[in-house]
Amino acid sequence: MKAKIIITPKKAVVDPQGKAVQNALEHMGYADISAVHVGKYLEIELNGADDETARKRLDEACHRFLSNPVIEDYKLEIE
Amino acid sequence: MNFAVLQFPASNCDQDAIHALRDVLGHSARYVWHKETSLGDADAVIVPGGFSYGDYLRCGAIARFSPVMQAVQQFAVNGGLVLGICNGFQVLCEAGLLSGALIRNRSLQFRCEQVYLKTLTTDSPFTNRIPEGKLLKIPIAHGEGCYFADEETLNKLKANKQILWQYCNAQGDVTEQANPNGSLWNIAGICNERRNVAGLMPHPERACEAILGSADGRLIFESLIHALQSKAVPKAA
Numbered sequence: 001m002k003a004k005i006i007i008t009p010k011k012a013v014v015d016p017q018g019k020a021v022q023n024a025l026e027h028m029g030y031a032d033i034s035a036v037h038v039g040k041y042l043e044i045e046l047n048g049a050d051d052e053t054a055r056k057r058l059d060e061a062c063h064r065f066l067s068n069p070v071i072e073d074y075k076l077e078i079e
Numbered sequence: 080m081n082f083a084v085l086q087f088p089a090s091n092c093d094q095d096a097i098h099a100l101r102d103v104l105g106h107s108a109r110y111v112w113h114k115e116t117s118l119g120d121a122d123a124v125i126v127p128g129g130f131s132y133g134d135y136l137r138c139g140a141i142a143r144f145s146p147v148m149q150a151v152q153q154f155a156v157n158g159g160l161v162l163g164i165c166n167g168f169q170v171l172c173e174a175g176l177l178s179g180a181l182i183r184n185r186s187l188q189f190r191c192e193q194v195y196l197k198t199l200t201t202d203s204p205f206t207n208r209i210p211e212g213k214l215l216k217i218p219i220a221h222g223e224g225c226y227f228a229d230e231e232t233l234n235k236l237k238a239n240k241q242i243l244w245q246y247c248n249a250q251g252d253v254t255e256q257a258n259p260n261g262s263l264w265n266i267a268g269i270c271n272e273r274r275n276v277a278g279l280m281p282h283p284e285r286a287c288e289a290i291l292g293s294a295d296g297r298l299i300f301e302s303l304i305h306a307l308q309s310k311a312v313p314k315a316a
Contacts, residue, residue, distance in 0.1 A: 009182075012229065013182065013227055014182075014185060014225075014227075014261065016183055016184070016185050016186070016187050016261075017183060017187065020187055040136075065136075065140065065144070066136070068137055068140070068173065068180055070172075070179060070180040070227070070228065070229075071180045071182055071227055
């Protein structure tokens with residue numbers, strides 16, 4: 001079983017990395033880009049626990065440690 | 080006074096802090112390794128600058144779960160004085176001991192230069208010896224020092240006089256140009272509501288002797304020492 005976690009900056013937080021990447025893309029000729037957000041992607045390999053238990057525990061870990069709720073949102077998927 | 084200076088893997092301003100406290104200010108200071116679970120007889124704690132645990136995941140995110148930080152949490156709950164400098168500020172925010180977060184500098188550049196700080200209140204154990212109107216010339220050295228908090232938190236910080244320092248120019252004006260990292264409201268340092276925990280991005284420990292270009296940082300440590308000596312602070316350890 002594997003958990004996939006995507007962490008992105010909150011909308012209200014200025015994301016200078018996203019802005020720099022967007023500018024570079026525009027310079028390269030990629031038009032029609034309205035915004036870029038740079039975040040983090042984590043893959044966590046799990047053994048044992050059932051889906052529901054794993055989700056509950058990882059949700060807690062995301063909130064306490066893997067993301068910072070002051071500045072980031074996260075999306076957790078288990079497959 | 081007995082200072083505890085924390086040491087995480089990749090702390091790099093711990094020696095500067097010990098030098099400032101011991102050799103310049105003449106107080107007792109010792110290192111406390113991140114695996115320690117006790118702060119011993121410390122009167123105050125310095126969480127120093129650096130790149131604790133490689134700054135992996137987020138600056139300060141891993142350090143906050145180290146054994147010594149559990150002791151610092153308890154020390155702070157008991158009213159002990161805790162000062163976080165640079166990475167130490169990031170650790171204290173991650174630990175929830177201070178509000179908000181420090182994110183990537185707006186310019187995306189690592190900024191290493193002298194800045195000027197305006198002190199907004201002398202009513203704290205970290206600012207009580209700073210003369211009214213005195214600007215502090217203190218260096219910064221960070222890539223992720225842009226202070227962020229939501230509007231409600233910012234308003235609360237302001238209402239409770241928890242904003243201790245703002246970046247300003249040499250004339251004391253708080254301007255956009257004087258803001259080295261994009262911090263909201265030019266915030267350079269804050270304290271908690273109880274006023275016993277503070278953090279700032281600039282490095283007062285690197286500005287305690289004229290030979291280093293400024294001795295203004297001494298005023299922050301002298302404030303701490305004054306607060307401890309006047310017994311306004313309970314012994315927390």
